[in-house]
Amino acid sequence: MDNFLDALSVLILFSSFVLVANKRAKSYIKTFRMQSALIALATGIMGIESFFADGHIDILIVCVLIIALKVIYIPNLLNKTLANVEYKVEKDFFYNIPLLIFICCSITAFCYTCILTIHGINTDVLNMQVVNSIALILIGLFFMISRKKIIGQMVGFLVIENGLFVAAIFSTHGMPFIVDLGIFIDLITAIMIMGIMAFKINEKFDSIDINKLKNLRG
Amino acid sequence: MEFLLPAIPAMTALLFILLRGKRLLHTISIISSILLAVVGCFITKDIISLGIIESSVLGGLFYIDSLSIITLDVVIVIALITSIYTIGYLEEELKHGKITLERLKVYYILMYTFIFTIVLALTAKNMGIMWIAIEATTLASAFLVGFYNDKHSIEAAWKYVIICSIGIAIALLGIILMHLSSAGVIESSHLLEWKTLYNNAQALNSPTLRLAFIFILIGFGTKAGLAPLHTWLPDAHSQAPSPISALLSGVLLNTAIYGIIRAVAIVNKNLGSNTFTGGLLIGFGLLSILTAALFILTQKDYKRMLAYSSIEHMGIITLAIGFFTPLSVFGGLLHMINHSFTKSMLFLSSGNILQKYNTKEISKIKGLLKVLPVTGVVFLLGLFAIAGTPPFSVFASEYSIIASIFEKSSFILGAVFILLLAIVFAGIALTMFRIFYGSNASKDVTPGETNKAGVAAILVLLVIIMVSGLYLPTQIKDLIENAQKIIIGG
Numbered sequence: 001m002d003n004f005l006d007a008l009s010v011l012i013l014f015s016s017f018v019l020v021a022n023k024r025a026k027s028y029i030k031t032f033r034m035q036s037a038l039i040a041l042a043t044g045i046m047g048i049e050s051f052f053a054d055g056h057i058d059i060l061i062v063c064v065l066i067i068a069l070k071v072i073y074i075p076n077l078l079n080k081t082l083a084n085v086e087y088k089v090e091k092d093f094f095y096n097i098p099l100l101i102f103i104c105c106s107i108t109a110f111c112y113t114c115i116l117t118i119h120g121i122n123t124d125v126l127n128m129q130v131v132n133s134i135a136l137i138l139i140g141l142f143f144m145i146s147r148k149k150i151i152g153q154m155v156g157f158l159v160i161e162n163g164l165f166v167a168a169i170f171s172t173h174g175m176p177f178i179v180d181l182g183i184f185i186d187l188i189t190a191i192m193i194m195g196i197m198a199f200k201i202n203e204k205f206d207s208i209d210i211n212k213l214k215n216l217r218g
Numbered sequence: 219m220e221f222l223l224p225a226i227p228a229m230t231a232l233l234f235i236l237l238r239g240k241r242l243l244h245t246i247s248i249i250s251s252i253l254l255a256v257v258g259c260f261i262t263k264d265i266i267s268l269g270i271i272e273s274s275v276l277g278g279l280f281y282i283d284s285l286s287i288i289t290l291d292v293v294i295v296i297a298l299i300t301s302i303y304t305i306g307y308l309e310e311e312l313k314h315g316k317i318t319l320e321r322l323k324v325y326y327i328l329m330y331t332f333i334f335t336i337v338l339a340l341t342a343k344n345m346g347i348m349w350i351a352i353e354a355t356t357l358a359s360a361f362l363v364g365f366y367n368d369k370h371s372i373e374a375a376w377k378y379v380i381i382c383s384i385g386i387a388i389a390l391l392g393i394i395l396m397h398l399s400s401a402g403v404i405e406s407s408h409l410l411e412w413k414t415l416y417n418n419a420q421a422l423n424s425p426t427l428r429l430a431f432i433f434i435l436i437g438f439g440t441k442a443g444l445a446p447l448h449t450w451l452p453d454a455h456s457q458a459p460s461p462i463s464a465l466l467s468g469v470l471l472n473t474a475i476y477g478i479i480r481a482v483a484i485v486n487k488n489l490g491s492n493t494f495t496g497g498l499l500i501g502f503g504l505l506s507i508l509t510a511a512l513f514i515l516t517q518k519d520y521k522r523m524l525a526y527s528s529i530e531h532m533g534i535i536t537l538a539i540g541f542f543t544p545l546s547v548f549g550g551l552l553h554m555i556n557h558s559f560t561k562s563m564l565f566l567s568s569g570n571i572l573q574k575y576n577t578k579e580i581s582k583i584k585g586l587l588k589v590l591p592v593t594g595v596v597f598l599l600g601l602f603a604i605a606g607t608p609p610f611s612v613f614a615s616e617y618s619i620i621a622s623i624f625e626k627s628s629f630i631l632g633a634v635f636i637l638l639l640a641i642v643f644a645g646i647a648l649t650m651f652r653i654f655y656g657s658n659a660s661k662d663v664t665p666g667e668t669n670k671a672g673v674a675a676i677l678v679l680l681v682i683i684m685v686s687g688l689y690l691p692t693q694i695k696d697l698i699e700n701a702q703k704i705i706i707g708g
Contacts, residue, residue, distance in 0.1 A: 186353045
């Protein structure tokens with residue numbers, strides 16, 4: 001089973017590479033949906049394992065929540081936000097793609113060298129899966145700064161959140177249940193608020209280009 | 219009893235959703251904040267006699283000790299004063315057509331949700347819940363920052379949401395790693411509980427915990443406005459309605475610092491010294507003071523000036539916590555309280571100034587002492603206070619922090635610190651003091667205070683900071699000392 005989870009964690013990391021290579025806002029959302037589905041799969045496997053091992057259904061509930069929120073609801077919400085401002089969103093990147101992919105590779109390599117060379121770190125718990133998740137978080141951050149449109153930033157934020165979730169679920173089989181639940185509530189509110197703000201920004205600035213948000217300085 | 223603390227603001231927010239009518243909303247707001255203050259008094263009394271309150275309500279969600287109660291009491295007092303001030307402020311905005319009745323309702327709902335999330339963060343037993351509540355503070359206050367719905371405030375709100383959400387996400391990674399470092403040490407029913415983590419600190423895995431601390435510091439540091447992660451703060455504080463600026467600066471920043479302090483206590487106990495955390499905290503602290511000092515010197519907007527001053531004071535508190543001697547931690551905690559009261563007073567006064575002159579630019583304001591006789595005097599005294607002039611309370615806490623630095627013979631650090639404080643003082647004097655003199659050139663401004671109740675509330679804060687600068691009641695001193703013992707141990 002561990003091999004399978006290892007493979008999944010690599011696939012999840014790989015999906016973020018795909019994301020960085022996407023050119024259009026619509027494809028970001030598709031890639032995000034795919035990444036969330038992979039995470040749901042990993043969570044489902046762990047949930048079934050822990051259900052047969054000690055009868056807990058916590059992780060299975062979390063898995064259902066992921067499917068409902070991250071695979072279905074949030075991508076739909078993003079699509080709706082995009083539809084509101086669609087006529088203005090075109091290509092949204094300003095570096096060339098091979099360079100972006102190369103930077104992502106470097107980020108992954110950086111994570112491995114950094115974390116695995118810290119003396120005395122517990123390699124049983126801080127394994128490859130966790131390092132992959134941390135790389136995923138950093139790629140999410142990088143994705144945010146490589147895009148100019150608000151939709152790109154929202155997807156970047158979601159990828160960071162995915163990375164955090166994967167780090168928690170792979171390292172400790174999830175946080176205490178109530179904490180996981182709270183994180184979901186926060187996430188869903190955050191995305192809704194960002195969606196409303198994207199709409200307002202579009203209204204006031206006539207664009208969702210974050211380069212136009214430069215009035216406040218000093 | 220303790221579950222009432224978060225319950226009161228939560229219920230109030232719900233009531234606001236159901237009810238309408240301006241007068242009713244104002245009344246409920248006042249009643250609710252008075253109730254909160256009464257409950258706060260009782261709980262403070264319990265803490266003074268018992269030390270710790272752990273409740274079994276809701277599966278033992280709450281845990282309050284001296285450290286939480288001093289932060290909580292500040293929240294409660296400022297919430298009460300702000301709610302009194304808010305009535306006059308909103309009435310004035312209504313009169314000038316800046317907001318509608320519908321927006322007033324939204325304002326109250328969000329304000330009490332914001333207070334609820336802060337109180338929850340300070341009473342939570344579980345570090346995970348604390349994180350959730352701190353993230354929720356950002357979400358609750360996002361629309362308050364963008365309340366006026368113009369270009370500038372929406373830009374500020376967007377920056378606020380994005381930067382703080384990402385920052386806080388980094389803190390979650392830290393908390394996950396802290397959780398990881400406790401694998402196999404803590405029973406599954408007590409996972410992530412601060413007290414259990416602290417009691418078992420020596421058994422946690424040190425390298426993982428060190429990694430965790432870096433992420434937690436960056437994460438909560440973003441929310442506390444430590445440089446170089448402070449960029450959202452001046453925008454959000456200057457664009458939000460003034461009562462909200464007072465809450466953001468006086469209450470929200472403390473909550474973030476509170477998160478850092480909780481983590482510092484665990485990590486330092488685990489590592490046995492403050493070498494690791496101290497280096498990071500003092501570095502961030504000094505950098506924040508330096509950044510703030512430079513921006514204050516060249517500031518043209520008085521609300522932004524106050525915001526940069528908040529960054530400076532968060533830097534001072536971080537530095538004091540990083541120093542980690544009993545005196546410096548005591549000074550740091552006292553500074554948290556003093557800064558909150560002084561800065562809220564200043565932001566509330568700045569609200570009166572803004573409503574009178576309709577500008578945030580320092581150069582367009584003249585003759586403040588003649589136009590707003592009470593607010594002007596309070597603002598002038600407040601600026602002296604925030605710059606660290608005796609007999610105000612900020613001086614007392616800054617003095618004990620400086621004394622603690624020299625006590626440990628870190629002369630260079632002490633000298634740099636004092637130099638930076640002097641630059642800030644000069645900056646405030648240079649940029650701000652010109653607004654008080656001269657005669658009012660514009661004819662649109664009619665002299666006289668409008669928000670009478672608000673001015674009275676501001677005067678209460680002035681009395682608090684003057685009295686506590688000269689004399690600190692024994693009970694409060696004991697509470698702060700207990701909090702300091704909780705952090706340092708022993």
